[in-house]
Every structure is written in structure tokens, then in C-alpha cells.
Amino acid sequence: MFGIRKYDNKMVNKGASIVKGRSLWIDARRRLFQNKAAVTALFLLIVISLLSIFGPFFLQHNFSDTDWGSIYQSPNLQTGHYLGTDGNGRDLLVRILYGGRLSLSIGLIATLVSVFIGVIYGTIAGYFGGKLDIFMMRVVEILYAMPYLIFVIILMVVFGRNIYFLFLAIGAVEWLTMARIVRGQTISLKEKEFIETSKALGQSDLLIIIKHIIPNLAGPIVVYITLMVPSVIILESFLSFLGLGVQEPLTSWGVLISEGSREMEAAWWLLIFPGLFMVITLASLNFIGDGLRDAIDPKEY
Amino acid sequence: MRTNMIKFIVKRLLIAIPTLLVIIAFGFIMMRVAPGGPFTSERALPPEIERNIQEAYNLNKPIWEQFYIYIKNLSVGDFGPSFKYKDFTVNELILSGLPVSVTLGLSSIIISLFIGCFLGIVAAIKRNTYFDYSVMSISLIGICIPSFVMAPLLSLFFGLYLGLLPTSGWNGGNVLNLILPITALSLPQIAVISRMMRASTIEVLNSNFIRTARSKGLSPSYIVRKHVIRASILPIIEYLAPASAGLMTGSIIVEQIFGLPGIGRYFVVGALQRDYTLVSGVMILYASLLIALILVTDILRALLDPRVKL
Numbered sequence: 327m328f329g330i331r332k333y334d335n336k337m338v339n340k341g342a343s344i345v346k347g348r349s350l351w352i353d354a355r356r357r358l359f360q361n362k363a364a365v366t367a368l369f370l371l372i373v374i375s376l377l378s379i380f381g382p383f384f385l386q387h388n389f390s391d392t393d394w395g396s397i398y399q400s401p402n403l404q405t406g407h408y409l410g411t412d413g414n415g416r417d418l419l420v421r422i423l424y425g426g427r428l429s430l431s432i433g434l435i436a437t438l439v440s441v442f443i444g445v446i447y448g449t450i451a452g453y454f455g456g457k458l459d460i461f462m463m464r465v466v467e468i469l470y471a472m473p474y475l476i477f478v479i480i481l482m483v484v485f486g487r488n489i490y491f492l493f494l495a496i497g498a499v500e501w502l503t504m505a506r507i508v509r510g511q512t513i514s515l516k517e518k519e520f521i522e523t524s525k526a527l528g529q530s531d532l533l534i535i536i537k538h539i540i541p542n543l544a545g546p547i548v549v550y551i552t553l554m555v556p557s558v559i560i561l562e563s564f565l566s567f568l569g570l571g572v573q574e575p576l577t578s579w580g581v582l583i584s585e586g587s588r589e590m591e592a593a594w595w596l597l598i599f600p601g602l603f604m605v606i607t608l609a610s611l612n613f614i615g616d617g618l619r620d621a622i623d624p625k626e627y
Numbered sequence: 628m629r630t631n632m633i634k635f636i637v638k639r640l641l642i643a644i645p646t647l648l649v650i651i652a653f654g655f656i657m658m659r660v661a662p663g664g665p666f667t668s669e670r671a672l673p674p675e676i677e678r679n680i681q682e683a684y685n686l687n688k689p690i691w692e693q694f695y696i697y698i699k700n701l702s703v704g705d706f707g708p709s710f711k712y713k714d715f716t717v718n719e720l721i722l723s724g725l726p727v728s729v730t731l732g733l734s735s736i737i738i739s740l741f742i743g744c745f746l747g748i749v750a751a752i753k754r755n756t757y758f759d760y761s762v763m764s765i766s767l768i769g770i771c772i773p774s775f776v777m778a779p780l781l782s783l784f785f786g787l788y789l790g791l792l793p794t795s796g797w798n799g800g801n802v803l804n805l806i807l808p809i810t811a812l813s814l815p816q817i818a819v820i821s822r823m824m825r826a827s828t829i830e831v832l833n834s835n836f837i838r839t840a841r842s843k844g845l846s847p848s849y850i851v852r853k854h855v856i857r858a859s860i861l862p863i864i865e866y867l868a869p870a871s872a873g874l875m876t877g878s879i880i881v882e883q884i885f886g887l888p889g890i891g892r893y894f895v896v897g898a899l900q901r902d903y904t905l906v907s908g909v910m911i912l913y914a915s916l917l918i919a920l921i922l923v924t925d926i927l928r929a930l931l932d933p934r935v936k937l
Contacts, residue, residue, distance in 0.1 A: 468646045475876040476894070476910050480654070483898045483906070560773045567775045567880065568895055580775070587779035587884060591787060601776040609771040 364617025378426030439497025444504025452512030654907035747824020769818030
């Protein structure tokens with residue numbers, strides 16, 4: 327028996343060079359790229375992200391430059407204001423792209439914050455179980471009953487309208503669902519043989535969680551991230567819409583939509599274009615999330 | 628069965644009370660540690676006046692005593708005086724906003740439940756037809772358009788371009804003034820509910836007890852009415868609490884955009900002006916509504932679903 331183990335590694339390596347094994351992730355990627363809606367959405371999302379990151383460098387206007395000679399100009403290709411200007415004569419396209427930077431990065435960072443909290447909380451509750459689990463989940467239950475948006479609004483009021491705090495406040499309320507999902511998966515994972523083996527080998531609990539439990543949760547976590555980013559973007563825009571989020575002269579899609587809705591009688595483009603950018607992004611993220619879920623967890627419907 | 632039910636309700640209530648207390652404490656502490664009180668102004672007030680103000684609002688007492696007073700007043704339904712709207716109590720403000728918000732919220736939840744369930748069931752029965760595809764794609768768009776985009780768009784199109792409906796104002800609850808806000812509030816909910824209903828109806832249609840009912844020769848419409856709906860509506864009932872939470876936050880936006888004097892408006896104004904008592908009052912109101920709703924949905928689910936153990 328021990329003799330076989332000695333050769334085992336070599337044999338596996340040899341086998342890998344002859345017939346390439348298809349891992350779960352390669353399979354998932356193939357399925358994802360077969361999904362036309364998801365691929366289109368991925369393409370759109372990449373275009374919008376690249377535009378937001380690099381676009382402002384190629385445009386002739388700056389996002390905070392006011393030009394009193396050209397206020398409320400409608401979209402026009404000749405003047406270089408491709409999507410028109412706002413009430414201060416600022417170019418709308420540049421502002422949308424800058425807003426996109428902010429909205430997308432808030433979406434990403436706040437999501438990562440909440441995934442971080444949720445994964446740690448969920449694995450601890452699920453792995454150790456017992457009274458600790460009951461207590462931790464009761465806390466989640468209590469927090470669930472809070473109207474979380476109102477909670478965020480109060481946080482923003484109390485701690486001032488600081489953009490870094492915005493990341494934290496949103497991350498701090500969005501982790502609950504992640505914690506629940508991770509806990510459930512952890513409970514079913516920890517009964518598996520390979521975890522038992524690690525325990526028998528004397529690996530510490532921390533190492534088991536980091537090396538064995540969390541990597542096996544990657545699928546649901548990735549899917550949930552793509553579905554959470556849009557909800558975080560909506561949350562940020564909601565706060566900015568109310569004047570509690572991003573502050574001038576910085577801008578985000580929420581701020582632009584809020585301005586647009588106040589000035590839509592004079593200038594419809596101020597509402598339509600930021601709204602369009604945002605809706606396309608949200609829709610793309612949702613499609614990608616759905617596609618990923620079907621790809622990683624292929625249940626036949 | 629009956630004693631089980633009572634036990635179940637009592638148990639849930641026992642969970643609900645600490646939840647509510649935590650929320651009250653949270654609101655209270657947050658508002659007290661917040662930098663910049665409602666009376667911090669550019670102009671320094673003479674110390675006597677400041678002292679008088681502090682005394683009038685109990686701000687000079689130790690914080691735990693303030694909390695005790697607050698809880699004591701809350702237990703008799705008194706949210707205290709508003710810090711910013713002088714001469715008004717929070718109760719008066721909330722009561723004046725309540726009819727507006729309740730009208731909006733109740734009518735949108737009823738409308739979205741009916742339309743959403745109906746569309747979902749029909750889409751599930753006519754699965755993979757054009758009707759199904761169009762309902763599902765429209766609802767997907769509905770999910771992706773947040774309320775603060777949808778509401779201004781509606782008011783731009785129907786209010787300004789077509790001139791059919793008033794774009795703002797309450798106008799004593801005139802039906803015409805209500806159409807746009809209620810539509811803006813309901814559309815996302817209709818989208819979510821119809822998708823959930825479709826998924827759960829398809830699942831029920833494929834289950835064994837429906838096959839049995841079919842093989843007994845019952846008519847399709849009878850099966851849908853008597854067997855399918857009862858089973859497929861369960862996820863929707865569970866969704867009621869999150870839906871109401873969504874409506875609460877949605878109504879904050881919608882009231883803002885359509886200029887309606889509801890509770891959501893007071894909440895935003897209170898938040899922007901650091902009106903502690905008003906904000907925590909509204910928060911506690913929202914939270915207790917939500918907790919009550921979760922309780923009701925739990926009980927409803929237990930009544931409807933024989934598989935739920937009490």
C-alpha cells in the first residue's frame with residue numbers, strides 16, 4: 327500500500343501530460359462562452375469599464391471644467407460635447423465616464439468588503455457549529471429584520487458624507503446573505519471525507535478552513551459577487567440620489583441621475599444618458615451572474 | 628395543532644422583541660454619538676439659552692437616563708418632540724405623513740401581487756411561447772431599471788411629453804396624482820414577483836401530486852385553481868417581507884421625486900438636517916412594521932404549507 331503511494335505522484339503527472347483532465351472550471355468556462363446572452367453582457371461590461379477607465383484621457387473636456395458659454399447644450403458631434411452639457415456647461419460624456427469609474431469601483435470594493443466579512447463569518451459559524459453557530463445566526467437574523475437601507479442612511483448621516491465611509495457602510499450591510507450562503511455550504515462540506523482526512527492528519531481548524539473549505543466555496547462566491555455588484559451600485563446611486571452619497575465636484579451615476587431628474591424639463595439628455603449607462607451595466611452584470619450560475623452549477627431545466 | 632400554533636407565535640414574538648430593542652438602542656446611540664447636533668449653528672448661542680435648550684430636550688442628563696426616558700415614552704407610543712420642526716412632535720409629523728405612505732405602499736403591494744402572480748402563472752402554463760418570452764424579458768428590464776431612474780422617466784414621458792398626468796403633488800389623494808407614483812413603485816415588484824411565480828409554478832406543475840391530479844382526469848383550470856396556486860404561492864409569501872422593505876425604501880425615492888408629503892420625505896429631511904428624534908422615530912416605525920410583517924408571513928407560511936413544522 328505504501329509502495330503504491332510512492333509511485334502515485336509520478337503516475338498522475340504522466341497521465342496529465344497525455345490526456346489533459348478537464349477541471350470543473352474549464353468546463354464552466356466552456357458552458358459560459360456558449361451562453362450568448364452572457365457573452366454579449368460580458369462584452370458590454372468590458373466596453374463600459376474600459377471607456378470609464380481610459381475614455382476621459384481621450385476627450386477634450388475635463389469633468390469639472392465649467393463653460394458658461396455653452397450651458398444646456400443638446401448632444402452635438404461638432405462641438406465635442408457628444409452627449410451635451412449640463413447647467414454649468416460641463417461635458418456630460420466625461421462626467422458619465424468619471425461617474426462610471428466611481429460607481430463601478432464602489433460596486434467592486436464594497437462587494438469585496440462584504441464578501442470578506444461574509445465568508446469569514448459564515449465559515450466560522452458553519453464549521454464550528456453548536457451554540458456559536460446558533461448565536462451567530464441569531465445576530466444575522468436580527469440584522470436581517472432591519473430595513474438595511476435606512477441603516478446605511480443613518481450611518482452616512484452620523485459619520486458624514488465621506489466616500490471611503492460609503493464603501494464601508496455598504497459593505498457592512500451587504501454581507502448578511504453571503505454569510506448565510508457560506509454557512510450552509512460549509513455545513514455540508516465539513517462532513518465530507520477529505521475534511522475528515524485533514525482532521526485525522528492533525529491539521530489545525532484554521533488551516534482546514536483556509537485550504538479546504540474556502541476554495542471549495544469559490545463557485546457560489548463568484549456567482550454571488552456578480553449578482554451583488556449591481557445591487558451595491560444601485561445602493562450607492564440611491565444614496566447619492568438623496569444627496570447622502572458622493573459629493574460634488576466628484577460624481578457618480580447616482581449623482582448624475584439625480585441632477586438629470588431635477589433638470590429634465592430643460593435637458594432630457596441629462597437624465598437619459600446616465601440612466602442608460604447605468605441600466606446597461608446593471609443588466610450586463612445580471613446576465614453574467616445568471617450565466618455563471620448556470621455554468622458552474624449546471625442543473626438541467 | 629392550536630396549542631402548537633400559539634407556542635410558535637409566542638416563540639416568534641420572543642425573538643421579535645429583542646430585535647426591536649436592539650434597533651431602538653442602535654438608533655438612539657447612533658444619533659447621540661453623531662458629531663454635530665441639531666442645534667450646532669454658525670452663530671454661537673449664549674450659554675443660558677444653550678442650557679435651556681438642553682434641559683428642554685433632556686440632553687443634559689446622563690445618556691443612560693436619556694435612553695430610559697426614550698424607551699419609557701416609546702412604550703406609550705410617544706416619539707418625542709421633533710428637534711428641527713419646532714412646535715411639532717414626531718408623532719404629529721408621522722401621522723401627517725402616514726396616510727400618504729400607507730396609500731402608496733398598500734396599493735402598490737396589492738397591485739404588484741395581483742399582476743405579478745397572474746403574469747407568472749400564465750407565463751408558466753404557456754411556457755416557451757411568445758407570451759412567456761415577452762413577459763420574462765420585460766420583467767428582466769424592469770428589474771434592471773432602479774426606481775430612481777424609472778420614476779423620473781415616467782414623469783418625463785407621461786407628465787411632460789404627453790401631459791396626461793400631473794407630475795407632482797398629493798392634491799388630497801386625487802387618483803390621477805397617484806397613478807405615476809404607484810406605477811413607479813410597483814413595476815420592479817411586479818417584475819420580481821412574476822419571475823418568482825413563474826419559476827415556482829413550473830416546479831409545482833412538474834411535481835407528482837399534479838400528475839396525480841391530471842391522471843384523475845381533473846380539468847386543467849381546476850388543477851391550477853385548487854392545487855397549483857396554493858403550492859406555488861409559498862415563495863411569494865416568503866417574499867412579502869423583503870418586498871415591503873423594498874417598497875419602504877422605494878417610497879423614499881418616489882415621494883421625493885413626485886413631491887408627496889409622506890413619511891419617506893420626512894425621513895430624508897430629518898437625515899439631512901440631523902433631526903435625531905424624527906429619524907429614529909421613522910426608523911423604529913419602519914423596523915417594527917418589517918418585524919410584524921416577517922411574523923405574519925411566518926405564520927401564513929405555517930398555515931399554508933403542511934410541511935412546515937411548528
